[in-house]
Amino acid sequence: MDATTVRGVLVRVVDAAKAVVPGADLVSVTLRTASGLHTPAETDPLATRLDEIQYRIDDGPCVDATRKAGLGLTFCSDLASSTRFGAFGPAAAELGVHSVLAVGLFPDGDGPRMGALNIYSRQVAGLDELDRDLTLVLAAHASTALAATMAATSSELEGAQLRQALQSRDVIGQAKGILMERRGISADEAFDVLRTASQSLNVKLAQVAQTLVDHRAEV
Incomplete structure (x- = not known):
């Protein structure tokens, strides 16, 4: 995969996150474009399916992370029992995913952000503080690398x-x-x-x- 393209950068990011974040079972990147949110890179098709549920209902961790101020970090340890994200929690649990962590790209900028790095776990409480710290670091790297790649046209x-x-x-x-x-x-x-x-x-x-x-x- 060509690391000088946007997709190449994002594929390397999701592969790295899957390798280094202990609790990560599925990883994806949400990207904001003129036509809305989409998932250009993932480690498993199920991650894209989970993202697309959130885009469709306009609610969920990866959507929330693109909107939040500050770090843009959204976390849920038990999606089956949480009512925070409306229909997404039960839908994710039915698909076998029970924990999620999403960090906005450009986490310290003003929203809306250009996207989010999304980490999914099949386990209840499957993501801990170490996972959050590593994901923040990866999101910062992804933001910088993505910006450098996109700067050629922006x-x-x-x-x-x-x-x-x-x-x-x-x-x-x-x-x-x-x-x-x-x-x-x-x-x-x-x-x-x-x-x-x-x-x-x-x-x-x-x-x-x-x-x-x-x-x-x-x-």
């Missing part, structure tokens, strides 16, 4: 969204490092501090991170 994407994604990722990393050093906590714990502050203040995680970096002497 100077606006190259000029605005790519810079924003890279800058946000860098400042979040700096903020995590400050918390880890000053408070003696792990990377996951530092990220949780930032995420909790973002949710409590209703401010984008990247903005919380930037504030921390700007006031590092006061932490």
Whole structure:
């Protein structure tokens, strides 16, 4: 698969996610185009079927992840018993899929996002915190690689969204490092501090991170 094309980039991303995310049974990428959402790459046709159910009812984790502010992370550990996504949860469970994790591409930009990386598990509670962390990293990589590929035909994407994604990722990393050093906590714990502050203040995680970096002497 040609890694210089959009589809080539996305195939490499879903294959990597299937290989490195422990709880991943099925992986797909949702992509937003002028005609709506579609699935250009997946590791199993069932993943596309699950995505398409969500597109049809305009509800579900992969749809939600393209709309959310902040990280654009949507998670459900038991689709059969959840009423969060309407008809999607029971439909997914009937197809043998019980957990889902979706992360928006360009996770720190303003919505709507250009798509989402979707991880499905056949097990109840089949995806844990490690899976979420790895998926966030993969989504950030996918966003950057996809932007670089699409920049050949979209100077606006190259000029605005790519810079924003890279800058946000860098400042979040700096903020995590400050918390880890000053408070003696792990990377996951530092990220949780930032995420909790973002949710409590209703401010984008990247903005919380930037504030921390700007006031590092006061932490």
